[in-house]
Amino acid sequence: MHPAYFTYPQIRDWSAVQAPGVLAVLGDPVAHSLSPQLHTPALRACGIAGDYIRLEVKEAEFGEALRRMQELGFIGANVTIPHKFTALRSVDQVSDQARQLGAVNTLLFRNGRIEGRNSDGPGFVRAIREAFGREIRDLRIMIIGAGGGAGRAVAVQCALEQCQQLVLVNRSLGKLVSLQNQALEIISSGKVLSFAHDQASLEKALPNVDLVINATNLGMKPEDGPVLAGAALTASHLAYDMVYRPNETAFLKQARTVGANACNGLGMLLHQGVVSFEWWFDRAAPLEAMRAGLMTAVSAG
Numbered sequence: 001m002h003p004a005y006f007t008y009p010q011i012r013d014w015s016a017v018q019a020p021g022v023l024a025v026l027g028d029p030v031a032h033s034l035s036p037q038l039h040t041p042a043l044r045a046c047g048i049a050g051d052y053i054r055l056e057v058k059e060a061e062f063g064e065a066l067r068r069m070q071e072l073g074f075i076g077a078n079v080t081i082p083h084k085f086t087a088l089r090s091v092d093q094v095s096d097q098a099r100q101l102g103a104v105n106t107l108l109f110r111n112g113r114i115e116g117r118n119s120d121g122p123g124f125v126r127a128i129r130e131a132f133g134r135e136i137r138d139l140r141i142m143i144i145g146a147g148g149g150a151g152r153a154v155a156v157q158c159a160l161e162q163c164q165q166l167v168l169v170n171r172s173l174g175k176l177v178s179l180q181n182q183a184l185e186i187i188s189s190g191k192v193l194s195f196a197h198d199q200a201s202l203e204k205a206l207p208n209v210d211l212v213i214n215a216t217n218l219g220m221k222p223e224d225g226p227v228l229a230g231a232a233l234t235a236s237h238l239a240y241d242m243v244y245r246p247n248e249t250a251f252l253k254q255a256r257t258v259g260a261n262a263c264n265g266l267g268m269l270l271h272q273g274v275v276s277f278e279w280w281f282d283r284a285a286p287l288e289a290m291r292a293g294l295m296t297a298v299s300a301g
C-alpha cells in the first residue's frame, strides 16, 4: 500500500529497483487526484506490472523530476495543476495538438526522449459522443468560462473539430481576445463569437446554440452563483457541466427541469485517462475497468 502521494526528494533517492511506479500524476497539490483510481484498475486488467502513483512536485523541481523519472524507467505520466504550462517547455518534443491547446497533460518516456501531448481535447470529444451521441463537428457550441484553462482547451478542440459555431463566454471579456484570434485561424470568421458572462448576452446567444458547456468553477460549492446568470435553457439544448463534484450541479438541475439532455464532467475525466493509457501502451484501454474504478472513487467521496 503506497502513501497518498510521494514528493520529489523521495524519487530523487529511489533506485530503479525500488521505484514503486511505472506511471504517475505530477501536481501541487496532488493528493486529491483521482488518476490512480482510474489507471491502477487498467494496469491490473491488462496484466501490466507496477503502479500509478501521485507525485507532489514544486514548480522549480519539475524539469529535474521528469529527468529522474526517465532514469527510473517510468513509462508515462499525467500532469495536473499547476504544471500543464511548465510541461510544455520542459519536454523534448510537443505534439502539434498540445501546442495548439497551449498545455501538456500527458508525458511519454520513450527512446530516451520525453514527449508531451494533451489528452483533454480528444477525451472531451469522446465524452460528448458518449453523453449525447453527437459529434462536435455537427454542433453549435457555447463555452461558458472559455477564458479559463479547461474552457480554453475545449474551445480550441471544438475549433480543431470544425464545429458549426463557437460561442465564447467569459466573466472577464478581455481574456477571450487571444482565444478568439486563435480560433479564427482554425475556423472561418462568422463561426466564432465572444460574449460577456451576463444575462442579456446569454439570452441573445442561447437560441443559436445546441450544446452549452459550463467550464467555470461555478457549481462546485453550494453558495456559488448561477452559471446561466438568469438566462434559461430550453428542451432542445444539450448541457454539459465540466464540474463532476457534486454529481448534479445547479446548472444540470436547471437544464433537466426544462427537459434538456444534461451530463456532468465525469466522462471527460474518464476519457482523457483512456486516451493517455492508449498512448502509453499502444493498445486499447480497458474502458469499463477504468469507469468502475472512477465511479468507486467518486462515490467514496
Ligand SMILES: NC(=O)c1ccc[n+]([C@@H]2O[C@H](COP(=O)([O-])OP(=O)(O)OC[C@H]3O[C@@H](n4cnc5c(N)ncnc54)[C@H](OP(=O)(O)O)[C@@H]3O)[C@@H](O)[C@H]2O)c1
Binding pocket: 144, 145, 146, 147, 148, 149, 150, 151, 170, 171, 172, 175, 197, 215, 216, 217, 218, 220, 225, 242, 243, 244, 265, 266, 268, 269, 270
Ligand atoms: N471534467 C474534467 O475532466 C475537467 C477537467 C478540467 C477542469 N474541470 C473543471 O472545469 C472548471 C474550470 O477549471 P479551470 O482549470 O479551467 O479553472 P480556471 O483556469 O481557474 O478558470 C476558471 C473559469 O471560471 C470562471 N469563473 C470563476 N469564478 C467565476 C464566477 N464567480 N463567475 C463567473 N465565472 C467565474 C473564470 O472566469 P474569469 O476568467 O473571469 O476569472 C474562468 O473562466 C473546474 O470546475 C474544474 O474542476 C473539469
